[in-house]
Amino acid sequence: MACASTAFASSHREAPNVARFPTVDSTDFYVFNSYESGREDYVTIIANYIPLQDSYGGPNYFAMDPAAVYALHIDSDGDAVEDITFEFRFDNELPNGGIKLPVGPDGVEVSVPLKHVGAISAGNNGSLNFSETYSIEMVSGPQSSGSRTAVTGAGGESEFVKPYAYVGEKTFGSTADYEAYAQQYEYDVSIPNCSAMGRVFVGQRKDSFTVNLGETFDLVNYVPVEGDSAPGAGDGGGFPGGITQSTANDDLNDKNVNTIALEVPKSCLTGNGNGVIGAWTTASLPQARILNPNATLAKPEVNGGALVQVSRLGSPLVNELVIGIDDKDRFSSAHPSDDGQFATYVTNPTLPIILDLLFKDAVNATLGTDFETIAPTNYPRNDLVAAFLTGFAGVNQQQTVTPSEMLRLNTNIPATAADLQSPFGVAGDDLAGFPNGRRPGDDVVDIALRVVMGALCHDIPVNGEPTNLGLCSPEDANVGTAPFTDGAPLDASFVNDSFPFLAAPLSGSPQ
Numbered sequence: 001m002a003c004a005s006t007a008f009a010s011s012h013r014e015a016p017n018v019a020r021f022p023t024v025d026s027t028d029f030y031v032f033n034s035y036e037s038g039r040e041d042y043v044t045i046i047a048n049y050i051p052l053q054d055s056y057g058g059p060n061y062f063a064m065d066p067a068a069v070y071a072l073h074i075d076s077d078g079d080a081v082e083d084i085t086f087e088f089r090f091d092n093e094l095p096n097g098g099i100k101l102p103v104g105p106d107g108v109e110v111s112v113p114l115k116h117v118g119a120i121s122a123g124n125n126g127s128l129n130f131s132e133t134y135s136i137e138m139v140s141g142p143q144s145s146g147s148r149t150a151v152t153g154a155g156g157e158s159e160f161v162k163p164y165a166y167v168g169e170k171t172f173g174s175t176a177d178y179e180a181y182a183q184q185y186e187y188d189v190s191i192p193n194c195s196a197m198g199r200v201f202v203g204q205r206k207d208s209f210t211v212n213l214g215e216t217f218d219l220v221n222y223v224p225v226e227g228d229s230a231p232g233a234g235d236g237g238g239f240p241g242g243i244t245q246s247t248a249n250d251d252l253n254d255k256n257v258n259t260i261a262l263e264v265p266k267s268c269l270t271g272n273g274n275g276v277i278g279a280w281t282t283a284s285l286p287q288a289r290i291l292n293p294n295a296t297l298a299k300p301e302v303n304g305g306a307l308v309q310v311s312r313l314g315s316p317l318v319n320e321l322v323i324g325i326d327d328k329d330r331f332s333s334a335h336p337s338d339d340g341q342f343a344t345y346v347t348n349p350t351l352p353i354i355l356d357l358l359f360k361d362a363v364n365a366t367l368g369t370d371f372e373t374i375a376p377t378n379y380p381r382n383d384l385v386a387a388f389l390t391g392f393a394g395v396n397q398q399q400t401v402t403p404s405e406m407l408r409l410n411t412n413i414p415a416t417a418a419d420l421q422s423p424f425g426v427a428g429d430d431l432a433g434f435p436n437g438r439r440p441g442d443d444v445v446d447i448a449l450r451v452v453m454g455a456l457c458h459d460i461p462v463n464g465e466p467t468n469l470g471l472c473s474p475e476d477a478n479v480g481t482a483p484f485t486d487g488a489p490l491d492a493s494f495v496n497d498s499f500p501f502l503a504a505p506l507s508g509s510p511q
Contacts, residue, residue: 017329018311023065024283026313027051027257028209031279031407032439033432034263035415036498042198043269043411044499045072045086046261046440047281047313048208053256055506059114061165062204062258063132064090067303068283070260071143075278075406076271078398080337083271085139086151088202088260090162092132094297099129120164120171122180132162134202138192149192151200161185163203166256168509179504186500194268205259205502208440208495212243212486213251220358224449226483240366243487250488254506261500266411274399276391278406279437280314280336309333314406315435316444318388321351321452336404339389343403346388347380351452363479371478376454378476383456386471387435395426396436409437418497423490427451429461440501441492446485454480 018025030046049070050062064070069089073082099117100109118127135158136151150158163182172178186201215221227242229235234244247253260281269277287305295301312332313319322345323331331342352375360374376383388405391397396408416422416432423443425433427450434442454477459466474480495501 018332021065021285021310022050022052023063024068024070024285024311025049025051026281026283026311027207028316029279029281029313029407030208030438030440030501031277031409032437033266033409033411033413033415034499035418035421035432035439036501039263039499040415041196041266042263043266043277043409044261044263044501045279046259046501047072048205048257048259048502049283050258051207051255052252053204053207053258054508055166055254055256056168056508058167058508061115061167062256063092063130064134064162064202064258065283065285066090066092067289067301068285069307071282071284072260072262073143073280073282074269075336075398076269077273078276078278078400078402080278080335080339080402080404080406082139082143083141084269085143085146086262087137087139087143088134089137090132090134092130094129095125095131099127116164116167116171118171119173120181121173121177122184128164130164132164133159134162135159136189136200140193151192152190154188154190154197160187160200160202165204166505166507169507170509172507175504175507178507182504191264191268194265196265196268198265198268199261199263199499201259201261201500203259204256204505205500206505207252207255207257208502209252210247210250210443210488210490210494211252211445212249212488215249216486222487223359223362224484224486226485231483231485231489238483243485245485245487245489247489249486256505259500259502261502263499270411275412276396276398276408276410278314278336278398278404278408280312280406282309282313283311284309309335315388316438317448318405321448322346322349322384322388324350336406337402339404342405343389346384347382349381349384349452352376352454355453369478374453374479376452376457376472376477376480378454378457378472381472383454383469383471384452386469387451387456391435392426392469395431407438408435418492421492423492426462427455427460429464431463439492440495441490443490445488445490446483449484449486450480450482453477453482453484456480 027048034042034044072086074084076083103110115130139146188197191198222243223241225239225242227238227244229237231245284307286303290302356375389403391408422428422430457472457477458480
């Protein structure tokens with residue numbers, strides 16, 4: 001039961017080793033054709049880091065690691081090797097040596113203990129005692145050996161500002177005031193080999209993921225099947241005793257994250273492929289870290305040696321739902337081209353077996369059935385291979401098919417407007433959604449639960465027509481049509497419909 005609980009946590013602390021390094025822990029990753037009006041020719045890439053941020057988490061709040069390299073990778077042809085990488089490196093300092101206040105009758109100048117000492121607003125950072133900046137490089141070719149070129153701002157600047165966290169309404173005035181402050185740091189950027197400008201924003205946002213985390217870790221303390229006839233119907237007409245949709249089930253509803261958001265013209269990412277790109281994010285640290293016994297803000301440690309990848313995220317829930325606990329850290333450090341070593345976890349997944357052990361008897365008793373198993377019986381699980389490793393032909397399969405774990409986005413499939421999106425993506429008759437990339441409003445927990453329990457063995461709507469994908473048959477999945485859910489709803493209305501899409505962070509001190 002404890003093993004099953006980790007499957008629902010997206011990538012919030014998903015592997016034992018990276019849980020020790022929250023500043024480089026990727027929580028969620030999104031790649032989608034932009035659905036902002038007038039930006040239809042762009043792809044938006046979003047990587048969230050530093051999980052489970054309490055908005056009141058002062059006084060140091062949530063700076064990125066200045067020793068780390070955060071990367072967004074794009075494979076344009078399907079060989080499981082990155083063709084383009086955007087690397088983000090961060091720095092922080094005390095502006096002008098830090099704020100000092102005169103203390104005592106002699107006016108002794110003393111450094112203040114806080115990162116800000118007064119109100120902050122758009123155009124007024126005088127009270128800010130901490131600055132965080134970053135630079136971006138684009139690597140053409142493999143990250144370790146490709147050619148590097150700086151990504152610069154519209155004015156030629158090579159250094160960008162990450163806005164300070166939303167510490168509270170006394171400091172910033174209101175959420176609207178904070179957004180006006182943060183929006184100063186949305187930049188138009190010149191991307192090498194790209195004729196049109198892109199956009200970038202790095203800063204704190206409300207966690208865009210929803211998940212019933214607490215009850216899940218309490219030995220899955222709910223029945224994970226929809227209890228209403230339809231989500232939100234409130235009629236109790238679904239599975240007897242099943243969980244129903246409520247934001248009260250979302251244990252991340254009061255959490256923030258740090259967001260890296262980059263918008264790039266589609267034509268600059270597709271290369272010579274078929275228009276389908278693969279994407280993933282990583283964070284790497286120097287191999288050696290020696291702590292300074294007389295640490296200072298400027299030099300708490302000395303870092304050296306080659307960069308070592310410690311965090312990796314492409315498709316959601318793979319490391320939690322599929323990879324065995326003894327291989328989670330290996331997966332975090334692996335390159336997609338080496339994913340063959342994890343194939344057995346996909347072809348012979350354990351989560352459906354665990355769910356069978358937990359719920360088969362209850363399902364049979366409730367429904368009056370006599371299922372020998374509620375786990376799918378098609379081995380190898382080619383439906384999961386398509387979902388996690390190869391993509392689906394005609395939807396998000398690349399020109400070259402190399403089994404590897406990443407998000408795959410068909411840039412030729414037009415975006416769906418926010419008010420028309422299905423939170424169930426492709427399975428909800430919306431080809432612009434997950435697993436064709438991933439949008440912030442795609443309910444990937446519910447989708448993933450249904451897929452591992454055999455939804456793709458049954459007909460799914462494709463352009464409005466019930467279609468069997470030919471990967472397996474209904475007889476292979478006794479409960480493949482069951483609406484599995486964690487009860488934490490999510491759809492496009494939970495986020496914004498323009499860049500950087502994720503909602504404003506929660507205030508650390510609401511008035």
